[in-house]
Amino acid sequence: MMEWQQQQQQQIQNQQQIIHHLQNPEDGIGNGNGGLYVKVMTDEQMELLRRQIAVYATICEQLVEMHKAVTAQQDLTGMRLGNFYCDPFMASGGHKITARQRWTPTPVQLQMLERIFEEGTGTPCKQKIKEITMELTQHGQISETNVYNWFQNRRARSKRKQSVPAQNNGESEAEPEVESPRDEKTKPEDIMSLDNSAPRAENMYLQSPEIWKF
Amino acid sequence: MMEWQQQQQQQIQNQQQIIHHLQNPEDGIGNGNGGLYVKVMTDEQMELLRRQIAVYATICEQLVEMHKAVTAQQDLTGMRLGNFYCDPFMASGGHKITARQRWTPTPVQLQMLERIFEEGTGTPCKQKIKEITMELTQHGQISETNVYNWFQNRRARSKRKQSVPAQNNGESEAEPEVESPRDEKTKPEDIMSLDNSAPRAENMYLQSPEIWKF
DNA sequence: CTTTTATGAATGAAGG
DNA sequence: CCTTCATTCATAAAAG
Numbered sequence: 297m298m299e300w301q302q303q304q305q306q307q308i309q310n311q312q313q314i315i316h317h318l319q320n321p322e323d324g325i326g327n328g329n330g331g332l333y334v335k336v337m338t339d340e341q342m343e344l345l346r347r348q349i350a351v352y353a354t355i356c357e358q359l360v361e362m363h364k365a366v367t368a369q370q371d372l373t374g375m376r377l378g379n380f381y382c383d384p385f386m387a388s389g390g391h392k393i394t395a396r397q398r399w400t401p402t403p404v405q406l407q408m409l410e411r412i413f414e415e416g417t418g419t420p421c422k423q424k425i426k427e428i429t430m431e432l433t434q435h436g437q438i439s440e441t442n443v444y445n446w447f448q449n450r451r452a453r454s455k456r457k458q459s460v461p462a463q464n465n466g467e468s469e470a471e472p473e474v475e476s477p478r479d480e481k482t483k484p485e486d487i488m489s490l491d492n493s494a495p496r497a498e499n500m501y502l503q504s505p506e507i508w509k510f
Numbered sequence: 511m512m513e514w515q516q517q518q519q520q521q522i523q524n525q526q527q528i529i530h531h532l533q534n535p536e537d538g539i540g541n542g543n544g545g546l547y548v549k550v551m552t553d554e555q556m557e558l559l560r561r562q563i564a565v566y567a568t569i570c571e572q573l574v575e576m577h578k579a580v581t582a583q584q585d586l587t588g589m590r591l592g593n594f595y596c597d598p599f600m601a602s603g604g605h606k607i608t609a610r611q612r613w614t615p616t617p618v619q620l621q622m623l624e625r626i627f628e629e630g631t632g633t634p635c636k637q638k639i640k641e642i643t644m645e646l647t648q649h650g651q652i653s654e655t656n657v658y659n660w661f662q663n664r665r666a667r668s669k670r671k672q673s674v675p676a677q678n679n680g681e682s683e684a685e686p687e688v689e690s691p692r693d694e695k696t697k698p699e700d701i702m703s704l705d706n707s708a709p710r711a712e713n714m715y716l717q718s719p720e721i722w723k724f
Numbered sequence: 725c726t727t728t729t730a731t732g733a734a735t736g737a738a739g740g
Numbered sequence: 741c742c743t744t745c746a747t748t749c750a751t752a753a754a755a756g
Contacts, residue, residue: 422743448745612735614748
Protein backbone atom coordinates (compact mmCIF):
# COMPACT_ATOMS: atom_id res chain seq x y z
CA MET A 297 0.00 0.00 0.00
CA MET A 298 2.73 2.38 0.88
CA GLU A 299 4.46 1.15 -2.17
CA TRP A 300 2.16 2.49 -4.74
CA GLN A 301 1.94 5.78 -3.04
CA GLN A 302 5.65 6.15 -3.28
CA GLN A 303 5.46 5.32 -6.90
CA GLN A 304 2.75 7.83 -7.31
CA GLN A 305 4.92 10.40 -5.67
CA GLN A 306 7.70 9.56 -8.01
CA GLN A 307 5.36 9.95 -10.90
CA ILE A 308 4.38 13.31 -9.68
CA GLN A 309 7.95 14.37 -9.22
CA ASN A 310 8.69 13.15 -12.64
CA GLN A 311 5.85 15.13 -13.96
CA GLN A 312 7.03 18.17 -12.20
CA GLN A 313 10.21 17.97 -14.16
CA ILE A 314 8.22 17.96 -17.32
CA ILE A 315 6.35 20.97 -16.17
CA HIS A 316 9.59 22.60 -15.34
CA HIS A 317 10.77 22.03 -18.85
CA LEU A 318 7.65 23.54 -20.17
CA GLN A 319 8.02 26.50 -17.95
CA ASN A 320 11.68 26.96 -18.69
CA PRO A 321 12.18 26.30 -22.32
CA GLU A 322 15.80 27.24 -22.16
CA ASP A 323 16.55 23.86 -23.58
CA GLY A 324 15.99 25.30 -26.97
CA ILE A 325 12.53 23.97 -27.30
CA GLY A 326 10.84 27.18 -28.23
CA ASN A 327 11.71 29.84 -30.78
CA GLY A 328 10.04 32.54 -32.77
CA ASN A 329 8.82 31.95 -36.26
CA GLY A 330 7.93 34.92 -38.39
CA GLY A 331 4.44 36.22 -38.04
CA LEU A 332 3.22 32.98 -36.59
CA TYR A 333 4.65 32.60 -33.15
CA VAL A 334 5.09 28.96 -32.27
CA LYS A 335 6.89 26.71 -29.89
CA VAL A 336 9.01 23.99 -31.34
CA MET A 337 9.70 20.59 -29.88
CA THR A 338 11.83 17.75 -31.01
CA ASP A 339 10.30 14.39 -31.66
CA GLU A 340 11.82 13.12 -28.50
CA GLN A 341 10.32 15.86 -26.46
CA MET A 342 7.02 15.32 -28.11
CA GLU A 343 7.19 11.65 -27.36
CA LEU A 344 8.10 12.36 -23.79
CA LEU A 345 5.09 14.52 -23.40
CA ARG A 346 2.82 11.98 -24.94
CA ARG A 347 3.99 9.27 -22.69
CA GLN A 348 3.91 11.42 -19.65
CA ILE A 349 0.37 12.41 -20.35
CA ALA A 350 -0.58 8.83 -20.99
CA VAL A 351 0.91 7.92 -17.66
CA TYR A 352 -1.19 10.49 -15.94
CA ALA A 353 -4.30 9.35 -17.67
CA THR A 354 -3.61 5.83 -16.52
CA ILE A 355 -2.83 6.85 -13.00
CA CYS A 356 -5.95 8.85 -12.71
CA GLU A 357 -8.07 6.08 -14.03
CA GLN A 358 -6.54 3.67 -11.61
CA LEU A 359 -6.95 6.03 -8.74
CA VAL A 360 -10.55 6.58 -9.60
CA GLU A 361 -11.15 2.87 -9.70
CA MET A 362 -9.36 2.32 -6.48
CA HIS A 363 -11.19 5.07 -4.78
CA LYS A 364 -14.44 3.76 -6.10
CA ALA A 365 -13.72 0.36 -4.68
CA VAL A 366 -12.66 1.69 -1.34
CA THR A 367 -15.56 4.01 -0.95
CA ALA A 368 -18.04 1.47 -2.17
CA GLN A 369 -16.97 -0.73 0.65
CA GLN A 370 -17.19 2.04 3.13
CA ASP A 371 -20.50 3.19 1.87
CA LEU A 372 -22.01 -0.20 2.19
CA THR A 373 -20.56 -0.98 5.53
CA GLY A 374 -21.40 2.51 6.53
CA MET A 375 -24.93 1.94 5.52
CA ARG A 376 -25.55 0.06 8.65
CA LEU A 377 -23.85 2.69 10.69
CA GLY A 378 -25.49 5.34 8.67
CA ASN A 379 -28.70 4.80 10.45
CA PHE A 380 -27.39 6.02 13.72
CA TYR A 381 -25.37 9.04 13.07
CA CYS A 382 -25.14 9.63 9.41
CA ASP A 383 -28.66 10.00 8.27
CA PRO A 384 -29.65 13.15 10.06
CA PHE A 385 -26.28 14.67 9.45
CA MET A 386 -25.72 18.12 8.17
CA ALA A 387 -29.36 18.40 7.34
CA SER A 388 -30.09 20.89 10.02
CA GLY A 389 -28.26 24.11 9.82
CA GLY A 390 -25.04 22.51 8.73
CA HIS A 391 -24.20 21.76 12.32
CA LYS A 392 -22.72 18.46 13.03
CA ILE A 393 -24.86 16.31 15.16
CA THR A 394 -21.86 14.65 16.65
CA ALA A 395 -24.02 11.96 18.00
CA ARG A 396 -22.31 9.33 19.99
CA GLN A 397 -21.96 6.24 17.90
CA ARG A 398 -21.30 3.76 20.60
CA TRP A 399 -23.06 3.02 23.76
CA THR A 400 -20.96 2.98 26.87
CA PRO A 401 -22.28 1.46 30.03
CA THR A 402 -22.26 3.55 33.11
CA PRO A 403 -20.39 2.17 36.11
CA VAL A 404 -23.66 1.30 37.74
CA GLN A 405 -24.92 -0.51 34.70
CA LEU A 406 -21.66 -2.32 34.31
CA GLN A 407 -21.79 -3.47 37.87
CA MET A 408 -25.28 -4.79 37.48
CA LEU A 409 -24.46 -6.50 34.23
CA GLU A 410 -21.46 -8.19 35.72
CA ARG A 411 -23.50 -9.40 38.63
CA ILE A 412 -26.17 -10.83 36.40
CA PHE A 413 -23.59 -12.41 34.20
CA GLU A 414 -21.90 -14.21 37.05
CA GLU A 415 -24.99 -15.52 38.70
CA GLY A 416 -27.03 -15.98 35.59
CA THR A 417 -27.31 -18.98 33.42
CA GLY A 418 -25.08 -17.43 30.83
CA THR A 419 -27.87 -17.80 28.36
CA PRO A 420 -29.91 -14.71 28.77
CA CYS A 421 -33.02 -15.53 26.83
CA LYS A 422 -34.97 -12.88 25.10
CA GLN A 423 -37.34 -12.29 27.90
CA LYS A 424 -34.52 -11.95 30.34
CA ILE A 425 -32.92 -9.38 28.12
CA LYS A 426 -36.04 -7.33 28.20
CA GLU A 427 -36.15 -7.41 31.94
CA ILE A 428 -32.57 -6.47 32.34
CA THR A 429 -32.96 -3.66 29.89
CA MET A 430 -35.92 -2.32 31.74
CA GLU A 431 -34.03 -2.37 34.95
CA LEU A 432 -30.91 -0.78 33.58
CA THR A 433 -32.81 1.96 31.87
CA GLN A 434 -33.29 3.37 35.33
CA HIS A 435 -29.60 4.07 35.41
CA GLY A 436 -29.05 5.44 31.95
CA GLN A 437 -29.76 5.11 28.29
CA ILE A 438 -29.65 1.54 27.16
CA SER A 439 -31.35 -0.71 24.66
CA GLU A 440 -32.01 -4.38 24.43
CA THR A 441 -29.49 -4.63 21.69
CA ASN A 442 -26.90 -3.14 23.96
CA VAL A 443 -27.62 -5.71 26.61
CA TYR A 444 -27.65 -8.49 24.11
CA ASN A 445 -24.34 -7.45 22.65
CA TRP A 446 -22.85 -7.01 26.02
CA PHE A 447 -23.63 -10.54 27.05
CA GLN A 448 -22.49 -11.91 23.76
CA ASN A 449 -19.17 -10.17 24.02
CA ARG A 450 -18.81 -10.90 27.66
CA ARG A 451 -19.24 -14.60 27.18
CA ALA A 452 -17.06 -14.80 24.10
CA ARG A 453 -14.21 -12.93 25.71
CA SER A 454 -14.48 -14.68 28.97
CA LYS A 455 -14.15 -17.87 27.05
CA ARG A 456 -11.17 -16.72 25.05
CA LYS A 457 -9.27 -15.59 28.08
CA GLN A 458 -9.18 -19.12 29.27
CA SER A 459 -7.54 -20.57 26.21
CA VAL A 460 -4.91 -17.91 25.95
CA PRO A 461 -3.10 -18.61 29.24
CA ALA A 462 -2.20 -22.07 27.97
CA GLN A 463 -0.50 -20.67 24.97
CA ASN A 464 3.22 -21.41 25.07
CA ASN A 465 2.57 -24.75 26.54
CA GLY A 466 3.96 -27.49 24.33
CA GLU A 467 3.14 -25.53 21.26
CA SER A 468 6.27 -24.39 19.50
CA GLU A 469 4.79 -22.30 16.82
CA ALA A 470 5.50 -18.74 16.15
CA GLU A 471 2.00 -18.45 14.93
CA PRO A 472 0.08 -16.16 17.19
CA GLU A 473 -3.52 -17.17 16.97
CA VAL A 474 -5.01 -20.28 15.62
CA GLU A 475 -8.18 -21.86 16.67
CA SER A 476 -7.46 -25.22 18.10
CA PRO A 477 -10.82 -26.47 19.25
CA ARG A 478 -12.70 -26.43 16.01
CA ASP A 479 -9.88 -26.75 13.64
CA GLU A 480 -11.84 -28.88 11.26
CA LYS A 481 -13.69 -25.88 10.07
CA THR A 482 -12.13 -26.17 6.66
CA LYS A 483 -14.97 -28.36 5.89
CA PRO A 484 -17.24 -26.97 3.23
CA GLU A 485 -16.62 -26.92 -0.46
CA ASP A 486 -14.01 -24.36 -1.15
CA ILE A 487 -11.26 -22.66 0.64
CA MET A 488 -12.17 -19.10 0.25
CA SER A 489 -9.25 -16.92 -0.01
CA LEU A 490 -10.27 -13.39 0.47
CA ASP A 491 -7.44 -12.22 -1.65
CA ASN A 492 -10.06 -10.57 -3.67
CA SER A 493 -9.27 -7.14 -2.52
CA ALA A 494 -5.62 -7.15 -1.67
CA PRO A 495 -4.15 -8.57 -4.83
CA ARG A 496 -6.43 -6.43 -6.82
CA ALA A 497 -4.86 -3.45 -5.22
CA GLU A 498 -1.53 -4.95 -5.88
CA ASN A 499 -1.67 -4.95 -9.61
CA MET A 500 -3.22 -1.61 -9.42
CA TYR A 501 -0.02 0.10 -8.62
CA LEU A 502 1.45 0.55 -12.00
CA GLN A 503 0.72 -2.24 -14.28
CA SER A 504 2.29 -0.62 -17.27
CA PRO A 505 6.00 -0.69 -16.67
CA GLU A 506 6.79 -0.03 -20.25
CA ILE A 507 5.41 3.38 -19.79
CA TRP A 508 8.33 4.15 -17.60
CA LYS A 509 10.88 3.40 -20.18
CA PHE A 510 10.73 6.59 -22.12
CA MET B 511 -19.36 11.47 -4.06
CA MET B 512 -20.45 10.47 -7.47
CA GLU B 513 -19.88 13.93 -8.54
CA TRP B 514 -16.19 14.08 -8.39
CA GLN B 515 -15.82 10.78 -10.08
CA GLN B 516 -17.76 12.05 -12.99
CA GLN B 517 -15.57 15.04 -13.10
CA GLN B 518 -12.57 12.80 -13.01
CA GLN B 519 -13.91 10.94 -15.94
CA GLN B 520 -14.41 14.14 -17.75
CA GLN B 521 -10.91 15.17 -16.98
CA ILE B 522 -9.63 11.95 -18.31
CA GLN B 523 -11.68 12.26 -21.42
CA ASN B 524 -10.43 15.72 -21.82
CA GLN B 525 -6.94 14.48 -21.51
CA GLN B 526 -7.55 11.84 -24.04
CA GLN B 527 -8.37 14.52 -26.50
CA ILE B 528 -5.06 16.10 -25.83
CA ILE B 529 -3.36 12.83 -26.36
CA HIS B 530 -5.25 12.45 -29.52
CA HIS B 531 -3.97 15.76 -30.68
CA LEU B 532 -0.48 14.76 -29.85
CA GLN B 533 -0.78 11.56 -31.68
CA ASN B 534 -2.54 13.09 -34.62
CA PRO B 535 -0.90 16.37 -35.31
CA GLU B 536 -2.94 16.97 -38.39
CA ASP B 537 -3.93 20.26 -36.92
CA GLY B 538 -0.86 21.79 -38.40
CA ILE B 539 1.07 21.55 -35.22
CA GLY B 540 4.10 19.84 -36.59
CA ASN B 541 6.35 20.61 -39.53
CA GLY B 542 9.84 19.94 -40.72
CA ASN B 543 12.67 22.31 -40.00
CA GLY B 544 15.85 21.80 -41.91
CA GLY B 545 18.17 19.19 -40.48
CA LEU B 546 16.50 19.41 -37.10
CA TYR B 547 13.16 17.76 -37.28
CA VAL B 548 10.80 19.35 -34.84
CA LYS B 549 7.16 19.61 -33.99
CA VAL B 550 5.70 23.04 -33.81
CA MET B 551 2.90 24.19 -31.58
CA THR B 552 1.14 27.43 -31.28
CA ASP B 553 1.18 29.29 -28.05
CA GLU B 554 -2.36 28.31 -27.43
CA GLN B 555 -1.63 24.67 -27.89
CA MET B 556 1.39 24.93 -25.67
CA GLU B 557 -0.66 26.65 -23.06
CA LEU B 558 -3.29 24.00 -23.28
CA LEU B 559 -0.75 21.32 -22.75
CA ARG B 560 0.78 23.07 -19.81
CA ARG B 561 -2.51 23.48 -18.14
CA GLN B 562 -3.59 20.00 -18.81
CA ILE B 563 -0.44 18.59 -17.36
CA ALA B 564 -0.61 20.84 -14.38
CA VAL B 565 -4.15 19.75 -13.78
CA TYR B 566 -3.10 16.16 -13.86
CA ALA B 567 -0.31 16.73 -11.44
CA THR B 568 -2.68 18.39 -9.07
CA ILE B 569 -5.32 15.75 -9.45
CA CYS B 570 -2.89 12.99 -8.77
CA GLU B 571 -1.56 14.66 -5.70
CA GLN B 572 -5.02 15.22 -4.40
CA LEU B 573 -6.08 11.69 -5.17
CA VAL B 574 -3.08 10.31 -3.41
CA GLU B 575 -3.85 12.36 -0.37
CA MET B 576 -7.47 11.45 -0.46
CA HIS B 577 -6.75 7.83 -0.85
CA LYS B 578 -4.25 7.98 1.93
CA ALA B 579 -6.84 9.45 4.22
CA VAL B 580 -9.51 7.01 3.25
CA THR B 581 -7.39 3.94 3.53
CA ALA B 582 -5.40 4.99 6.53
CA GLN B 583 -7.80 3.15 8.75
CA GLN B 584 -9.18 0.38 6.72
CA ASP B 585 -6.47 -0.80 4.44
CA LEU B 586 -4.20 -1.58 7.30
CA THR B 587 -6.56 -4.32 8.18
CA GLY B 588 -6.68 -5.24 4.56
CA MET B 589 -2.96 -5.67 4.55
CA ARG B 590 -3.20 -7.77 7.60
CA LEU B 591 -5.54 -10.06 5.83
CA GLY B 592 -3.20 -10.09 2.93
CA ASN B 593 -0.52 -11.55 5.11
CA PHE B 594 -2.45 -14.67 5.77
CA TYR B 595 -2.02 -16.16 2.40
CA CYS B 596 1.00 -14.37 1.06
CA ASP B 597 2.70 -15.28 4.21
CA PRO B 598 6.27 -16.45 4.02
CA PHE B 599 5.65 -18.58 7.07
CA MET B 600 3.97 -21.01 4.80
CA ALA B 601 7.32 -22.49 3.90
CA SER B 602 9.04 -22.05 7.21
CA GLY B 603 7.59 -24.53 9.60
CA GLY B 604 5.63 -26.70 7.31
CA HIS B 605 3.02 -25.91 9.85
CA LYS B 606 -0.59 -25.72 9.13
CA ILE B 607 -1.60 -22.20 8.60
CA THR B 608 -5.10 -23.09 9.51
CA ALA B 609 -7.25 -22.24 6.64
CA ARG B 610 -8.69 -19.00 5.60
CA GLN B 611 -10.73 -16.67 7.54
CA ARG B 612 -14.31 -16.40 6.70
CA TRP B 613 -15.42 -15.19 3.37
CA THR B 614 -15.80 -11.47 2.93
CA PRO B 615 -17.64 -10.04 -0.01
CA THR B 616 -15.79 -7.62 -2.15
CA PRO B 617 -17.32 -4.20 -2.54
CA VAL B 618 -18.56 -5.07 -5.97
CA GLN B 619 -20.08 -8.30 -4.79
CA LEU B 620 -21.73 -6.55 -1.92
CA GLN B 621 -23.23 -3.99 -4.18
CA MET B 622 -24.62 -6.63 -6.45
CA LEU B 623 -25.98 -8.64 -3.57
CA GLU B 624 -27.67 -5.64 -2.09
CA ARG B 625 -29.24 -4.82 -5.38
CA ILE B 626 -30.51 -8.32 -5.85
CA PHE B 627 -31.77 -8.39 -2.33
CA GLU B 628 -33.74 -5.24 -2.75
CA GLU B 629 -35.29 -5.96 -6.07
CA GLY B 630 -35.43 -9.70 -5.81
CA THR B 631 -38.23 -11.84 -4.65
CA GLY B 632 -36.57 -12.26 -1.32
CA THR B 633 -36.85 -15.97 -1.82
CA PRO B 634 -33.50 -17.03 -3.14
CA CYS B 635 -34.41 -20.39 -4.51
CA LYS B 636 -31.75 -22.92 -5.22
CA GLN B 637 -31.48 -22.14 -8.87
CA LYS B 638 -31.32 -18.43 -8.27
CA ILE B 639 -28.49 -18.95 -5.85
CA LYS B 640 -26.55 -20.78 -8.48
CA GLU B 641 -27.02 -17.99 -10.95
CA ILE B 642 -26.00 -15.31 -8.54
CA THR B 643 -22.98 -17.27 -7.51
CA MET B 644 -21.91 -17.70 -11.08
CA GLU B 645 -22.22 -14.03 -11.70
CA LEU B 646 -20.43 -12.98 -8.56
CA THR B 647 -17.60 -15.34 -9.23
CA GLN B 648 -16.56 -12.91 -11.89
CA HIS B 649 -15.74 -10.46 -9.16
CA GLY B 650 -14.04 -12.69 -6.66
CA GLN B 651 -14.05 -16.01 -4.92
CA ILE B 652 -17.47 -16.97 -3.75
CA SER B 653 -19.51 -20.08 -3.20
CA GLU B 654 -23.18 -20.89 -3.21
CA THR B 655 -23.04 -21.39 0.51
CA ASN B 656 -21.73 -17.89 0.89
CA VAL B 657 -24.55 -16.48 -1.13
CA TYR B 658 -27.09 -18.52 0.71
CA ASN B 659 -25.83 -17.50 4.08
CA TRP B 660 -25.63 -13.93 3.04
CA PHE B 661 -29.27 -13.81 2.08
CA GLN B 662 -30.31 -15.62 5.19
CA ASN B 663 -28.47 -13.24 7.40
CA ARG B 664 -29.49 -10.24 5.43
CA ARG B 665 -33.13 -11.05 5.75
CA ALA B 666 -33.04 -11.98 9.37
CA ARG B 667 -31.20 -8.86 10.37
CA SER B 668 -33.15 -6.59 8.18
CA LYS B 669 -36.22 -7.88 9.89
CA ARG B 670 -34.89 -7.45 13.34
CA LYS B 671 -33.82 -3.96 12.56
CA GLN B 672 -37.39 -2.91 12.12
CA SER B 673 -38.71 -4.38 15.28
CA VAL B 674 -36.07 -2.63 17.29
CA PRO B 675 -35.52 0.65 15.56
CA ALA B 676 -34.33 2.24 18.76
CA GLN B 677 -30.80 1.11 18.53
CA ASN B 678 -28.90 3.13 21.01
CA ASN B 679 -27.92 6.57 21.75
CA GLY B 680 -25.67 8.67 23.84
CA GLU B 681 -24.04 7.89 27.05
CA SER B 682 -25.98 7.85 30.17
CA GLU B 683 -26.27 10.65 32.58
CA ALA B 684 -23.31 12.72 31.56
CA GLU B 685 -24.42 13.14 28.01
CA PRO B 686 -26.05 16.55 27.90
CA GLU B 687 -22.77 18.25 27.16
CA VAL B 688 -23.51 18.83 23.54
CA GLU B 689 -21.08 21.33 22.16
CA SER B 690 -18.34 20.83 24.63
CA PRO B 691 -14.81 21.82 23.68
CA ARG B 692 -13.66 18.28 23.22
CA ASP B 693 -16.58 17.74 21.01
CA GLU B 694 -14.61 19.11 18.14
CA LYS B 695 -12.61 16.01 17.86
CA THR B 696 -9.72 16.18 15.50
CA LYS B 697 -10.19 12.59 14.77
CA PRO B 698 -11.49 12.09 11.28
CA GLU B 699 -14.57 9.99 10.91
CA ASP B 700 -14.54 7.63 8.04
CA ILE B 701 -17.83 8.45 6.53
CA MET B 702 -17.61 12.07 7.28
CA SER B 703 -14.21 12.39 5.80
CA LEU B 704 -15.52 10.92 2.66
CA ASP B 705 -18.22 13.42 2.53
CA ASN B 706 -15.66 16.06 3.04
CA SER B 707 -13.58 14.66 0.31
CA ALA B 708 -16.22 15.19 -2.25
CA PRO B 709 -16.40 18.94 -1.95
CA ARG B 710 -12.69 19.07 -1.67
CA ALA B 711 -12.41 17.18 -4.88
CA GLU B 712 -14.62 19.70 -6.44
CA ASN B 713 -12.21 22.52 -6.06
CA MET B 714 -9.37 20.20 -6.73
CA TYR B 715 -9.27 20.91 -10.35
CA LEU B 716 -8.75 24.56 -10.36
CA GLN B 717 -8.02 25.25 -6.80
CA SER B 718 -4.54 26.42 -7.52
CA PRO B 719 -5.07 29.34 -9.81
CA GLU B 720 -1.45 30.19 -9.66
CA ILE B 721 -0.71 26.93 -11.33
CA TRP B 722 -2.47 28.23 -14.33
CA LYS B 723 -0.43 31.33 -14.48
CA PHE B 724 2.89 29.87 -15.52
C1' DC C 725 -0.73 14.53 20.26
C1' DT C 726 0.23 9.60 18.90
C1' DT C 727 -0.07 4.77 20.00
C1' DT C 728 -2.18 0.96 22.41
C1' DT C 729 -5.84 -1.38 24.58
C1' DA C 730 -10.59 -2.46 25.72
C1' DT C 731 -14.91 -3.20 24.06
C1' DG C 732 -19.53 -2.15 21.51
C1' DA C 733 -21.18 -3.58 17.30
C1' DA C 734 -21.43 -6.07 12.69
C1' DT C 735 -21.41 -10.25 10.28
C1' DG C 736 -20.27 -14.95 8.17
C1' DA C 737 -21.29 -19.34 9.40
C1' DA C 738 -23.37 -23.43 12.17
C1' DG C 739 -27.28 -25.72 14.56
C1' DG C 740 -31.87 -26.80 15.15
C1' DC D 741 -36.56 -19.45 9.15
C1' DC D 742 -34.39 -18.27 13.89
C1' DT D 743 -30.79 -18.39 17.36
C1' DT D 744 -26.13 -18.74 18.67
C1' DC D 745 -21.25 -18.60 18.20
C1' DA D 746 -16.75 -16.98 16.49
C1' DT D 747 -14.31 -13.55 14.31
C1' DT D 748 -13.58 -9.03 12.77
C1' DC D 749 -14.08 -4.01 12.66
C1' DA D 750 -14.13 0.52 14.58
C1' DT D 751 -13.72 3.54 18.28
C1' DA D 752 -13.92 5.22 23.17
C1' DA D 753 -10.78 5.11 26.68
C1' DA D 754 -6.27 4.63 28.52
C1' DA D 755 -1.36 4.80 28.19
C1' DG D 756 2.99 6.88 26.31
